Amino acid sequence: MDVPSAAVPLAAPVPGSVLDPVGPVAEQIAGLTWFMIVIGTLLWAATVLFLVLALRHRARRAPRRNTRGAKAFIAGWGVVVPMIVLPAVFAYSLVVGVHISRPAPPQAVDIEVVGYQFWWEVRYPDSGVVTANEVHVPVGRPVRLRLTSADVIHSLWVPPVSGKVDLVPGRENTMTFQVDEPGTYLGECAEFCGIQHARMQFVLVAQPEEEFEEHLRTLQLASSRPDTSLEAAGREVFLAASCGECHRIEDVSGGGVAPAPDLTHLASRDTIAAGMLENTRGNLAGWILDPQGLKPGVRMPPNNLDGDELQALLAYLESLE
Structure with missing residues (x-):
């Protein structure tokens, strides 16, 4: 069975330097x-x-x-x-x-990025795709990021790709760039935005046009239905614990009460908590139970789940590729 491109593990992100440009x-x-x-x-x-x-x-x-x-x-x-x-x-x-500062050409890819304390929402308006903390772009093609903030001033910066541009509440700024070398580059918030400013990261993935289009097609798919009784029980835990009031999962929950990362394809991501933790079962369990202990100041509250509920929820979330 072919594995969707969104589920292929990403290469380790390169911190990069402004003196080592890729565009x-x-x-x-x-x-x-x-x-x-x-x-x-x-x-x-x-x-x-x-x-x-x-x-x-x-x-x-x-x-x-x-x-x-x-x-x-x-x-x-x-x-x-x-x-x-x-x-x-x-x-x-x-x-x-x-x-x-020149305007983006007509063939540029439009991507919207919204900054939150302390994570990034990423939208592809032409495809209707919404994800978090990962920006995928095609190699050799201009990209226009439309940047805004939902709370305080943030600043988006990927050193080997472009300069810093602020995300300001109530205002849309734009960043135009092009990446000529495939790779995974580490981005960060470059404007102090609160206690977890230093841990507000994301990855920019530059990939060939075909892989980029395949990635978007995969993200357009709804979340997979539970294949096992344990995964089905995990979906019920997700809804009963009110996770769906903040987190969106396509065809399961709409989120929106308090904005939180879209989880429709959570298992395809290499990191959680905006680049802070590797996306492993142990880290995911710790994040669900006590996010404040790992990243004080985030908007996510702790969850009081017993062992069976936690294992079921983990099985369900790990199925969301």
Whole structure:
């Protein structure tokens, strides 16, 4: 039996660096970064050299009252050089800013990302797909992210892919980029948004066009029906414990009372808790029973389930591929 692409384990995410770009937008930002690093290093090295020469000169000769040379040096190094360097850096920054702010082309993939404390909702409006904490994009094709927040200001950042863009409540910002190398890249929130800001992560998966389309087709499917009596009992536990009042599972629950990640294809994800924990049975059990103990400040309350209820619920959730 063929395994759906959404159920194929992802490669380990690469933290990446702004200096190791994988797309044209990131290359522009990396070029500006290297330019500033080189200019700053040269100015620092020249300043240190002048300081060393000045100290050696002072040690060899007695002080003189003629300060014309010192004034000329201060005027040149403190006024003329900054008047050349700063406009150059500003001009380069302006060029890069204009380039990366261009509107997305018509063939761009539209994806909506909503920031919550402390996770990400991901929507593909053209396909009707809703998921969480994973952004899949096709390689070599422009992507437009429409970004907003449901609570406080967040900031989305994938260092080797693009720059930072804020997610602001009541406002939609956009980020346009393209990834030219297949891979799984680690993204994060770059704006302090609360106690679990540092653990608000996601993965960006760049894959060939065919795999991307297959992934979307898989996510368009409703949740699988329970195959065993244990899984069926787990679905009843899910509903009885009021999990469905917040979490959505296609054809099972609508969620919405307090927004929480969509669980329709939970078992296909490599992580839970917005990238904090590997998606294993033990971690999932601990997260269900005591999320506040693992990630204080999240909106999910603890669940008082006995052993049989927990095992049934785990069996059901693990079937949601």
